Amino acid sequence: METKIILRTSNEVNNRCGTKAQGLAFLGAKVNVPQFVVLDVDNFIRLISFLNICTVNEFFNNDFSDLHRCIENSYSKVQLDYPIEPEISYIVRSSAVPNILSDSFSSEISGAFESYTCVGADIVKAILKVYQSCFTLKAYKQLKLFSQPVNFLGMGIIIQKYINAVYSGVIHVTGKNNIHIQWINGHLSKIVSGKEFGFSNLIYFNTKKEPIIRGTELEILIIKKNDLYDILGTAANIAVKIYKSIEKPCEIEWIYDGNTHWIVQCQELLK
């Protein structure tokens, strides 16, 4: 017996695809967002039912090690109903879906679930690993801390073409002149995982609307030496554009691949 996973394109994203996916679909019309496809929460529910584990809201009361084993054993049983190119690298990420679909999760659950990078051939394995990260003590504790597990309907999944990061980072925008940028040489996963701190600066716009970055002597030296004027300035400009369009303080993850700035995530900033 097999279960199929059905993918939606970014144009078909709805509230059953999760907060993150909806955010990216919204931004796709305004800024550069890497091409992506989504698995809605129904896939998750169908899969869980297929695996015959239990109902979604009861997962958290289960023995997590059993759940892990169960999902691991199911890798081979799942097929994708979408052409994923086997040689290309993808990043598979979670997109939490709230129980009341008109609600949305914000940065309170960021980092609760895992993301995985893989080539197309291993995409199913990566999807299951992301699902698997749902059934960890860490995820449970984080959900319980900020929300309630009962508010969590399940998980959507985003599959994005992997962007090689030359520079990347996270931006918090709380006002047009209050842009806090944390950036790093390489991929921002080093920052969000907490393994590295990177650099953290304030950016504001002067009366001529030119971006001004504030930093220590060392930080400014690095910016000048690596000619990062345009990279950081453009990131700030994109952040303000997003802020203006959503009209809420937000957290934005961006990647510069050597040519283009890509927005890989945007969510409302937790107050």
Add this chain to the structure above:
Amino acid sequence: MSVITKGNVILFKNVCGCLIKHEGAEICEYPSNSIIYCENLSNELAISAVRSKVQGIITRKSSFSTHGANILRSGDNAIAWVTNVNIDILDSYDNEMIYINMRGEISDAYIETKDVQIQYSFEKIPRNDTSIIDLNLINGDECICFWKYNYFTKFIFSSLGEGIKREFFSLFQYRPYVFRDVRGKIWIKTKLRHSNILEYCSDSYKLEQYLHRMQYMYNNILKKINSKYISLEILQNCLIDYYSCFTMIHRSYENILYNFYNLLLKNFDGEKTIEIMNLLMTCKIDIWLEKEGERINYSKKFLVKEKVVSIPPFTIDEDIQLSISRIQRKFREIEAIDWFNENEKSVLVAIKLFVLKEWKFVIYKLLTSRCYFWFVHRSEIPIDIVADEYTYSEVINTYGDKNYIKNE
């Protein structure tokens, strides 16, 4: 028994005492068996410690070259002092008996270490970078704020800004654009860094010229305010002159003294080096300050409540000359007068630098106390509002300069 934390020892001996937190900017009385802890070794803390004859001081910041350190050195009683300590840890030991040993270890029980004769360490304490830079990502323009923790009122900035321009001119032969942001931080439009100032200070010829100018300016200020009556306008010129010396170099003098300490260490043993440094880092103005203590408000804030500070009865030149003679005598005593003669320039620069640095505070108080006096005698002027919202010239234009400041 456990070591709570450890810091860099500046003045050392084994001590024990009841831990008390020093808060605020007042001179306080403490029991003589106490150990005081605080963020910085402020003048107020040092005076409180010397007067109360406390056992020890623990600070988060501050180094051997602060005014507070000079006050401790000038005091008769030896006080242990450990700095670079994370003092947050100490909050839970407030009012408890603690011990400091000569290794700088702070513990809740006595740790046996060999006591030594009280000495002073001139170890250099690493400092956090206090500069921040605003870089325009379009055209590469840069503005630097050398004092990111300090905020200045409009009133002070109207003298300080011009002073900084003048000091820049004397250091680097150009006048940068200097401005104050809405929060009160001072920014200078320049690509120069603290390292450039350090570089300047390492050139003994340039430094000598600089100190010569500083001495001249300070003498000039003293001359101007030594008349029976002075106007607010004259006072402003004095303030600009004051800010045009040692404002930019203020963060670097420690390096100069530290370099001199190392120069001595290369040629003399540790004990002699410390003896010479101790002698070098005391001067007549410190003793005068200690005696005048009760009459002076040690706060470095502008327009604090204070009496007009009287002009010291001796000159800067005399103070420098006295220090030179003392040091010269010391070198004779240790039979190293040849070394003194060979390195006369370096020795004189170090002496002059220290004495002038000590006078800097006195000059500041002479000027600010007169400024305060002027405001107090114009009771219709709300000091706080004026200081925050008016420049110096605006005060003169609005309220007039007819009330001259009388020297006591």
